[in-house]
Amino acid sequence: xxxxxxxxxxALREAAAALERGGEAAAAALGAVRAALAAAGxxxxxxxxxxxxxxxxxxxxxxxPRAARPEGVWQSCFLxxxxxxxxxxxxxxxxxxxxxxxxxxxxxxxxVQEGRISAVMWEVCQQQAQAGSPDLQEALLNKIVCLPDHVxxxxxxxxxxxxxxxxxxxxxxxxxxxxxxxISDSLRGGLDCSISFVSHVLGKVCVxxxxxxxxxxxxxxLTDLTKSDCIWQRICWRLVECVPDRWMEAVLLGFVAxxxxxxxxxxxxxxxxxQFVVTQKVLLLQYSHTTAVLQxxxxxxxxxxxxxxxxxxVLLELLETWGSSSAVKHSPPEQQQYISKAILICLSHLKEHxxxxxxxxxxxxxxxxxxxxxDSSLPQIRCLGMIVAESISSKINTDGPxxxxxxxxxxxxxxxxxxxxxxxPILLPRTYVCAGSFPFVWITGEGKNIYTPQTNSYLYFxxxxxxxIPYDMSEDKELKVKAPVYIRDCIxxxxxxEDVDKWETTVKALESLVRKNPAATREVSVELAxxxxxxEEKTFIxxxxxxxxxxxVAVLTTDPIPVAKYLTSQFYSLNYSLRQxxxxxxxxxxxxxxxxxxxxxxxxxxxxxxKPCIQLLPGSxxxxxxxxxVDERIKSKTRRFAMGxxxxxxxxxxxxFSSVAGHFFFPLIQHFDRPLTTFDLLGEDHLVLGRLVHSLxxxxxxxxxxxAVTAMGKALLEFVWALRxxxxxxxxxxLLSCISSVLLSVPKERLLEDMTEELLETQSWLGDVxxxxxxxxxxxxxxxxxxxxxxxxxxLKAVPS
Numbered sequence: 001x002x003x004x005x006x007x008x009x010x011a012l013r014e015a016a017a018a019l020e021r022g023g024e025a026a027a028a029a030l031g032a033v034r035a036a037l038a039a040a041g042x043x044x045x046x047x048x049x050x051x052x053x054x055x056x057x058x059x060x061x062x063x064x065p066r067a068a069r070p071e072g073v074w075q076s077c078f079l080x081x082x083x084x085x086x087x088x089x090x091x092x093x094x095x096x097x098x099x100x101x102x103x104x105x106x107x108x109x110x111x112v113q114e115g116r117i118s119a120v121m122w123e124v125c126q127q128q129a130q131a132g133s134p135d136l137q138e139a140l141l142n143k144i145v146c147l148p149d150h151v152x153x154x155x156x157x158x159x160x161x162x163x164x165x166x167x168x169x170x171x172x173x174x175x176x177x178x179x180x181x182x183i184s185d186s187l188r189g190g191l192d193c194s195i196s197f198v199s200h201v202l203g204k205v206c207v208x209x210x211x212x213x214x215x216x217x218x219x220x221x222l223t224d225l226t227k228s229d230c231i232w233q234r235i236c237w238r239l240v241e242c243v244p245d246r247w248m249e250a251v252l253l254g255f256v257a258x259x260x261x262x263x264x265x266x267x268x269x270x271x272x273x274x275q276f277v278v279t280q281k282v283l284l285l286q287y288s289h290t291t292a293v294l295q296x297x298x299x300x301x302x303x304x305x306x307x308x309x310x311x312x313x314v315l316l317e318l319l320e321t322w323g324s325s326s327a328v329k330h331s332p333p334e335q336q337q338y339i340s341k342a343i344l345i346c347l348s349h350l351k352e353h354x355x356x357x358x359x360x361x362x363x364x365x366x367x368x369x370x371x372x373x374x375d376s377s378l379p380q381i382r383c384l385g386m387i388v389a390e391s392i393s394s395k396i397n398t399d400g401p402x403x404x405x406x407x408x409x410x411x412x413x414x415x416x417x418x419x420x421x422x423x424x425p426i427l428l429p430r431t432y433v434c435a436g437s438f439p440f441v442w443i444t445g446e447g448k449n450i451y452t453p454q455t456n457s458y459l460y461f462x463x464x465x466x467x468x469i470p471y472d473m474s475e476d477k478e479l480k481v482k483a484p485v486y487i488r489d490c491i492x493x494x495x496x497x498e499d500v501d502k503w504e505t506t507v508k509a510l511e512s513l514v515r516k517n518p519a520a521t522r523e524v525s526v527e528l529a530x531x532x533x534x535x536e537e538k539t540f541i542x543x544x545x546x547x548x549x550x551x552x553v554a555v556l557t558t559d560p561i562p563v564a565k566y567l568t569s570q571f572y573s574l575n576y577s578l579r580q581x582x583x584x585x586x587x588x589x590x591x592x593x594x595x596x597x598x599x600x601x602x603x604x605x606x607x608x609x610x611k612p613c614i615q616l617l618p619g620s621x622x623x624x625x626x627x628x629x630v631d632e633r634i635k636s637k638t639r640r641f642a643m644g645x646x647x648x649x650x651x652x653x654x655x656x657f658s659s660v661a662g663h664f665f666f667p668l669i670q671h672f673d674r675p676l677t678t679f680d681l682l683g684e685d686h687l688v689l690g691r692l693v694h695s696l697x698x699x700x701x702x703x704x705x706x707x708a709v710t711a712m713g714k715a716l717l718e719f720v721w722a723l724r725x726x727x728x729x730x731x732x733x734x735l736l737s738c739i740s741s742v743l744l745s746v747p748k749e750r751l752l753e754d755m756t757e758e759l760l761e762t763q764s765w766l767g768d769v770x771x772x773x774x775x776x777x778x779x780x781x782x783x784x785x786x787x788x789x790x791x792x793x794x795x796l797k798a799v800p801s
Contacts, residue, residue, distance in 0.1 A: 054085060055085045058077065058086060079107075079111060083120040084140050087116075087117075087140070087144075090104050091154070094150075095154055108151070112163075113162060118175035118179050122178075124197040144172070165213070169205060172201075173215070173218045176201065180195075180198065180239070183235060195238050195242055202214070203243040203246075203248070203251055204247060211250060215255070222236055236263045237264060237265040241271060248271075249282070252278060252297075255296065268300075275310070279313065279314050280317075283339075287335040287338035294345055298311065311350075312350075315343065315350070315358075316358065318342050319392075321339055323366075325372040328376060329376075329728060332776060333729075333775075344388065347392065362392055366388075369388065370403075378730055389403055390403050390404065483506070487520045488524065489506075490509075491531060494510075514555055521554075521559060525558065525559035529555050529566055532548055533552070533570065533580060534580075553594060557591050560664075564591075564664050567588060568667035571584045572674070572679070576679070581679070585668075585692060585695040592661075592699055595656040657706070661702070661706050661712065662708045662711075662712070664699055665708075668695070672689070686726070687730075689726075690730040693737075696716060697741045698741070700713065701741040709745055709746055710746055710754060714755055716741070717758045717762065718758070724765055729777070733778055733781060736766075748792055763786070
């Protein structure tokens with residue numbers, strides 16, 4: 001061996017001298033180096049001295065003029081020499097002048113294409129088994145994982161295609177498989193080697209965001225190799241176990257559930273970092289992962305008896321978070337949806353004896369969680385509470401009665417989870433339809449078809465009546481009841497008539513009668529408003545709520561001041577339900593909108609015009625209506641320069657809301673902080689507070705150009721400042737809408753002169769909301785307000801003093 005090493009040293013010195021002469025002498029000298037290297041036993045047999053000499057030789061070869069490098073021979077010295085040295089020297093040579101680096105660039109491309117990257121990793125694995133240099137191994141790790149970046153930096157973006165990330169990392173995945181195969185062969189041959197370096201390569205590639213590219217090659221191959229080979233299973237377990245803790249999460253999230261047991265074994269039981277990632281970080285501290293990732297990780301926990309204890313532990317921790325009123329109030333809806341999905345997937349994996357062992361904990365968590373979810377002002381949060389509670393109830397009460405809510409809304413993402421939760425095809429006795437701002441899915445009673453309409457609207461479900469035989473009503477004749485002609489007749493019928501048909505006809509005719517007889521309505525307006533506020537449905541009338549509301553709006557617009565005084569006084573009175581208080585707010589807003597819109601030919605445009613309105617349906621969100629108003633106002637304030645036909649201007653008419661705006665607004669804002677025996681806006685009745693805040697925002701917007709607008713704006717800013725730290729996100733959204741309303745409605749001169757201090761304080765608060773508020777809608781609205789303020793500053797600066 002000494003003689004061979006000495007021969008190699010002599011050949012290297014002669015080759016270095018021959019490179020200066022070039023020609024046939026250089027070719028002969030390089031051939032002698034290759035022969036001496038082969039005789040010495042290849043790169044693996046070199047000692048530290050020989051490796052240092054060979055590295056110096058490769059550097060001189062890479063820097064040699066093109067004429068001094070015999071074509072076809074000098075490339076072989078890099079491809080056949082020590083792979084780690086060759087890679088480092090080639091990367092260094094890329095920084096040389098363009099005329100010199102062209103050769104090394106082509107050799108580096110050939111180096112990668114011929115699989116020498118796997119040779120670099122195998123060389124390090126052998127060195128690790130013999131306690132090689134940690135610094136060299138760290139340098140090689142960076143060069144292998146970041147090779148596309150290194151090449152791009154040296155070549156200033158002019159990479160050969162093999163160094164494109166989408167091409168290089170799948171190639172690197174194949175190289176990892178080759179190294180693992182050599183490790184497998186070594187183990188079967190009784191030789192020691194280390195897998196740690198390969199684990200480091202895998203972890204660093206995944207944490208750099210190239211998880212999909214490398215695992216798309218690795219996982220299918222490892223899945224096949226571990227099917228019936230216990231050595232390969234041990235190699236895979238060690239491959240992931242040796243990944244450093246800081247990269248463990250990125251690797252784990254790339255695996256799929258049906259092979260996790262074979263590839264990872266009981267890693268989560270042995271490795272605390274892996275256990276923390278799977279059971280805590282992914283499930284409780286993050287919420288950006290897909291449903292497939294949740295299925296993968298929770299399915300992995302359920303596939304082994306040792307890991308099932310962790311599955312139950314995870315479920316109880318998820319339910320503890322789900323049932324925390326603080327978490328429901330302060331965490332974003334997206335995170336609550338994520339936790340709900342994880343809970344349902346966990347429940348689907350539980351067995352009967354496991355449910356029995358934690359039945360009491362499940363029941364307690366269900367009762368606490370459903371209460372705080374139903375207390376939420378957001379419809380999607382209430383929906384989540386109902387769905388999860390029903391799922392838990394069906395699991396813990398298999399023989400007895402289960403929890404069922406009369407009205408259910410299912411969002412698109414929850415329909416997917418319900419299918420996962422049920423081990424059999426869903427056969428529902430009723431049709432479920434989702435509502436809200438989500439695209440919805442509806443599941444038919446046969447449980448066969450699931451489809452997504454392309455609209456967003458509120459719909460109701462009804463129990464299936466397919467088994468009922470309809471009555472033959474072909475001979476029936478409809479009894480017609482004459483509609484009332486006078487307003488006082490309507491009052492008599494609505495106040496105490498027992499004739500159901502007459503009562504129904506009166507309800508349907510009342511709105512048009514009020515609008516046709518304004519003088520007669522003014523004589524009894526308050527009395528009629530009181531009757532309508534307390535009116536209950538005696539018999540089923542389709543759209544009864546809308547008919548009653550339209551009649552209330554007609555009365556209020558006909559005689560605004562006395563009726564507004566009555567309604568606003570009743571809003572803070574005793575013995576009213578929350579529904580009635582919300583009805584008062586809706587009527588005030590709808591009437592204000594009608595009064596502020598122009599009339600056409602003596603008739604209001606309420607019947608046909610599509611203008612913003614408060615929706616009647618359960619869980620309707622007037623904030624969406626408000627945002628549309630704000631967006632339209634911003635659009636109208638935006639200047640556009642374009643060619644084409646000019647729009648026809650609407651004739652200017654008086655704003656009827658101008659003289660009565662204060663009667664609608666100020667009584668509502670006065671007593672919000674005074675709790676009553678049955679009504680506490682600042683306490684448990686935060687749903688009504690949210691509707692009040694949104695209603696005030698709309699009234700403020702509609703008061704633009706009125707005399708009272710400045711006083712209204714100042715009062716509204718003080719109101720917002722008092723409630724700015726409210727825990728309910730729906731209330732905070734309304735407060736931010738109020739800020740937008742003030743900025744858009746109050747003249748900019750009045751804002752500057754009368755509200756400077758309030759605006760500065762508000763601006764500071766808005767900055768905090770943008771940075772810290774957990775609700776995405778709140779952050780968006782706060783940013784919109786900051787932009788409005790900035791635009792206001794620019795306009796004020798542009799006005800000459």
